[in-house]
Amino acid sequence: MTTTLITGANKSLGLETARRLIDAGHTVYAGMRELANGADARALGAIPVQLDVTDEASVHAALTSLPELDVLVNNAGILGTSFGVDDLTPDAMQEVLDINVLGIVRVTQAALPLLRLSDNPVIVNVASGVGWPRFLSTEGHDEFPVPAIPYAASKAAVIALTVQYAKNLPTFRINVSDPGYTSTDFNHHSGHQTVTEGTDATVMLALVGADGPTGEFHNRHGRIEY
Template identity: 90%
Template sequence: MTTTMITGANKSLGLETTRRLIEAGHTVYAGMRDLATGAAVRALGAHPVQLDVTDQASVDAALGSLPELDVLVNNAGILGTSFGVDDLNPEALQEVLDTNVLGIVRVTQAALPLLRLSRQPVIVNVSSGVGWPRFLSTEGHDEFTVPAIPYAASKAAVIALTVQYAKNLPTFRINASDPGYTATDFNGHGGHQTVTEGTDATVALALVAADGPTGQFHNRQGRIHY
């Protein structure tokens, strides 16, 4: 049996990832800030775990409660409150980085002792095409019209830290996923993809074999190349 932890698992992409990995045979621990929001994951058969990725004590307690761990999906993220230049300040950037980047580091570092005991350790970091400069700067891409600086910067950092973790942990499979423009609370359900389509890359990367890719960035069509 494969044991998986998913952060931000109580709704949207995290909830759909939970559903699909349970369907694939995983035992899923569903991390969320407030256990009162865990009805949907309980209904799927997942195990809700209180986990606030911005709180080291919460992270340590959550990972310390797991009996074992094979797959970590770092899904938790926020958009933040700055969507242009005029409303941008260091505090707005710091808030987004604390969740979207430092949160991944907190959870991953706390998970490493358990993952190192796994025969096939896997980490998937949910990033975004909004963190990919080529998409941001190319007209015709969904990402081109996004003006927000903190969110884009945070997701670019997620891609870079994924590559570096993969280089440092060569026996792991560590990749980043791009959900694409998916209808979620993030965009007022304005995205053109379903949550199932938006989790295709994350689920595929969570299910990679021991000889699968590592240090790569994928969307539902496959690897995103430079």
Template identity: 85%
Template sequence: MTHTLITGANKSLGLETARRLIEAGHTVHAGMRDPDTGDAARALGAHVVQLDVTDQASVDAAIASLPALDVLVNNAGILGTSFTTDDLDADAMQHVLDTNVVGIVRVTQAALPLLRDSQHPVIVNVSSGVGWPRFLSTEGRDEFPVPAIPYAASKAAVIALTVQYAKNLPSFRVNVSDPGYTATDFNGHHGHQTVTEGTDATVALALVAADGPTGEFHDRHGRIDY
């Protein structure tokens, strides 16, 4: 039995990842800040877990409630409230980093003891092409018009921390996914991909074999070269 924890699993990409991994045979623990929003996850057969990635006590309690853990999908993230330099300040930056970057570290560090007990530990961090400088600076890419500094910086940090975790945990498979421009609440459902397409990379990396890639950045078409 493969036990999988997904953060931010009450809707959109997290919920679809839960659905697909349950379909693949995983026992999914769906982490979310408010369990009252978990009816859709429960309907899929997921076990709803209260988990706020910005609250260490919440993270510790969620991890302590798990019987085992084989796969961790760090999906929770926020867009933030700053979209130009005119509305950017340190508080806005810190707010996004605390969820999107420090939140991953909180959950991952708390989960390491359980993951180390797994015969095939896997971590997938959900980032974005918006964190990839080559995409941000290439006209014609979906990412190019995005002006927001906190979100882009946070997703770049997620890519870097994934590579570093992979180097530090050679017996794990630790990778990072780019959902692409997917129709979700983040963008007012204007993305040109479905949530199923947007979870292709995350699901593939969650199902990676013990001798599969680690420390890599993937979208639904495969590895994104550094």
């Protein structure tokens, strides 16, 4: 049995990822800040676990409560409160980076002892095409009109840290996914993809074997070339 932890798994992309991996035979622990929000995850058969990615004590408690771990999906993230230059402040930037980037580092570092015991340790970091400069700067891409600085910068950092983790842990399969423009609370459900389509890349990367890719960036159509 494959044991998986997903952060931010009480709704939206995280919840759909949990559903699909449970269907694939995984035992899924659904990380969430408030266990009171775990009804939907429980209904799927996931095991809710209190996990606030900004809180070292919460992260440590969550990871030490797991009996084993094979797959970590770092899905938790926020859009933030700054959407241009005039409303940008260091505090607004820090809030987004603390959850979207440092949150991944906190959880991953805490998970490494368990993952190292797995025969096939896998990490998937959920980023966004908004963190990809080529998409941000090319008219016609969904990402081009996005003005937000903190969110884009955080997701660019997630892509880079994924590559570096993969280089440092060559026996792991560590990749980063782009959900694409998916209908979620983030965009007031304006996205043109369903949450199932938005989890295609994450689920595929969570299911890779020991001979699968590592250090790569994928969307639902395949690898995004550097």
